[in-house]
Amino acid sequence: MLSKEVQILESTTPGATKGPRGGALSLSPWADYALRRAGGVLLSVALLVVVTFFMVPLIPGDPAVAVAGADATTEQIEAIRNSLGLNDPLYIQFINYVGGLFTGDLGESFAYSTSVSQIIATKLPFTAELAVLGIILVLLVSVPVGMLVGILTRGGRKKWLDVSFGMLTGFFQAVPQYVVSTMLVVVFAIILKVLPAAGAASLSALILPVIGLSIAPICSIARVVRRETSTVLEQDYLRTARGWRLPSLRLYARHALPNLLTTALTLAGLILAGMLGGAIIVENVFNWPGLGREIVTAIVNKDYPVIQGIILVLGFLAIVLNLLVDVILGLIDPRTLGGKSNG
Missing domain, CATH: 1.10.3720.10 (MetI-like)
Known part of the structure; x- marks a missing residue:
């Protein structure tokens, strides 16, 4: 008698979801879920790339000065900026950056x-x-x-x-x-x-x-x-x-x-x-x-x-x-x- 009551209890416990005719859960909820999550992941990664690229340059200071050292001349600093691509337009830098990401660089x-x-x-x-x-x-x-x-x-x-x-x-x-x-x-x-x-x-x-x-x-x-x-x-x-x-x-x-x-x-x-x-x-x-x-x-x-x-x-x-x-x-x-x- 007790085992039968326990079965009734387990069948009514929240979270015990069954599929049609008591079978396993159909695959369609998982398929819908996978599509939703795939879209969400792609959007999150895209936003992460954009925010990361445009926020990091807001850090105070010039990377070329940090590389060249405090005693570097203006010409040396400018040459380093050119070699690092920092003088390129920002949209060109972003295109190069995203292109590198697609190749794992x-x-x-x-x-x-x-x-x-x-x-x-x-x-x-x-x-x-x-x-x-x-x-x-x-x-x-x-x-x-x-x-x-x-x-x-x-x-x-x-x-x-x-x-x-x-x-x-x-x-x-x-x-x-x-x-x-x-x-x-x-x-x-x-x-x-x-x-x-x-x-x-x-x-x-x-x-x-x-x-x-x-x-x-x-x-x-x-x-x-x-x-x-x-x-x-x-x-x-x-x-x-x-x-x-x-x-x-x-x-x-x-x-x-x-x-x-x-x-x-x-x-x-x-x-x-x-x-x-x-x-x-x-x-x-x-x-x-x-x-x-x-x-x-x-x-x-x-x-x-x-x-x-x-x-x-x-x-x-x-x-x-x-x-x-x-x-x-x-x-x-x-x-x-x-x-x-x-x-």
Whole structure:
């Protein structure tokens, strides 16, 4: 009798979308979704290219002066401007830039006379290592912690825990990333001397940068998961499940978690993409040899091609990350695809 009631419960749980006659979801929602997303991705990349190209030259200073040095003559500076193509009309520079992108050419660094692609290929693995470990840490900590606090504080229970959780996560969510990273260095590298303060010479050097990159996203997602957990647990189908004395693990993991993940992943896509920008701050605090530190150096040197190339790569990775999150959401709950429900 209980198993039959559980089947009824599962068939009425939100997110259980089925296709015609109880079969699998038809391919048309995925096809429509793919077309919409392809158009969105192309538009986003096009805007990224345009904004990157026209905004970077607004950085104060003359790249030719930075290349020539402070003691260069006016004639030398002008010759460098000509060799770098900076005297060409802006629309000609843009056409050449876009043409290079179509062939995979991101240009050549003003400062190093090295291809931008080669610089990015050297630095990207360090940033990717930091970002991937940070994303894993964020998801492994934020969802379980937020869900646990939501379960323990549901219906006004344990008010002290709810208040403490809100104050602690709100504090670390609001504190700037460079402040948190600096605090980590002071406590664990200078005072306790248990972890290295900077560099990438060992695996232990990853610990502080990953934590510094992850604390704010962990707090943001955990707060949302806690709130959504409290809301989901008050739904009628979960109240009914608790009344049937279902095992807690099955109750929360089978019926509550899928609905929480939809909201959590929607927010996580935005936050985790933002972590790529946060890596710029963290890498400079911890002297991590990735794209974040390289772009600051390029800004100081007025190295336009390197700045543009790094922004393009980070922006493209953020777009891809959001796309992956949307696909995962579609697999968890097909209703997020925007197609009509067949159930």
